[in-house]
Amino acid sequence: MPQQRPDSQLPPTAPETGAAAVPADKASKGKKARKAEKAEKAGKGKKADKADKSGKAGKPGKRSARIEVRASGVHGRGVYAVEPLKAGEKLIEYKGERIDWDEALRRHPHDPSQPDHTFYFHLETGGVIDAAVDGNRARWINHACTPNCEAREKKGRVFIHALTDIYPGEELFYDYGLVIEERYTPKLKKRFECRCGTPGCRGTMLAPKGR
Numbered sequence: 001m002p003q004q005r006p007d008s009q010l011p012p013t014a015p016e017t018g019a020a021a022v023p024a025d026k027a028s029k030g031k032k033a034r035k036a037e038k039a040e041k042a043g044k045g046k047k048a049d050k051a052d053k054s055g056k057a058g059k060p061g062k063r064s065a066r067i068e069v070r071a072s073g074v075h076g077r078g079v080y081a082v083e084p085l086k087a088g089e090k091l092i093e094y095k096g097e098r099i100d101w102d103e104a105l106r107r108h109p110h111d112p113s114q115p116d117h118t119f120y121f122h123l124e125t126g127g128v129i130d131a132a133v134d135g136n137r138a139r140w141i142n143h144a145c146t147p148n149c150e151a152r153e154k155k156g157r158v159f160i161h162a163l164t165d166i167y168p169g170e171e172l173f174y175d176y177g178l179v180i181e182e183r184y185t186p187k188l189k190k191r192f193e194c195r196c197g198t199p200g201c202r203g204t205m206l207a208p209k210g211r
Helices: 046-054 099-106 188-190
Strands: 067-071 077-081 090-095 097-099 120-122 128-130 149-154 155-162
Touching: 097 099, 099 128
Parallel strands: none
Antiparallel strands: 067 077, 090 155, 097 128, 120 128, 149 155
16 A cells, blocks of 8 residues: 555555645555555556566665565565565565556546555655656555664665564554544455454554654
8 A cells, every 4th residue: 555446546655755635536655555455456556467477676785685576474475575574674675666646546446446555655755756767665664553664765766675573474564644634434444454363463454653
């Protein structure tokens, strides 16, 4: 995330990006944002889907084979560990086409039936990664309020790192930490509802105000 509307239908921005929060109508996905939730219908680029099926997404060789995409009990598709992953390990890069916000607004929404779902990732350096085009399996990582992974940006590139040891069969999560400038009403929180069910779940993918 992710998340959007008429001009408004873009993902809220994440606090860690260092970017100022934007109006809800131009919300954006940042480090813990990631990607407004990933919905199966949300604009999957042909090349991205091909990468998922071929297993060539992310880094080549062993690293990319250590995780896989399959149905999630939390939402749509998810990413799971195939082999043990150690805390602190770099797992995969969040890939996609790099575009500016004008182009992101032009493309949005990827799927009109699910306008709050996006594969946009807002960058600290400005601009957006659109994982619906040339993206990889990282775009399917779901949100959790108590995550086992985190997104880190380095020199304009975003990498997903393990926060804890992750065992085969466990799903990968990071905190989207979505930010919207408007008041957090029950309706807005419901729009960006969290389904992680982890201890300490705050019930929404929106970041706490003032974080």
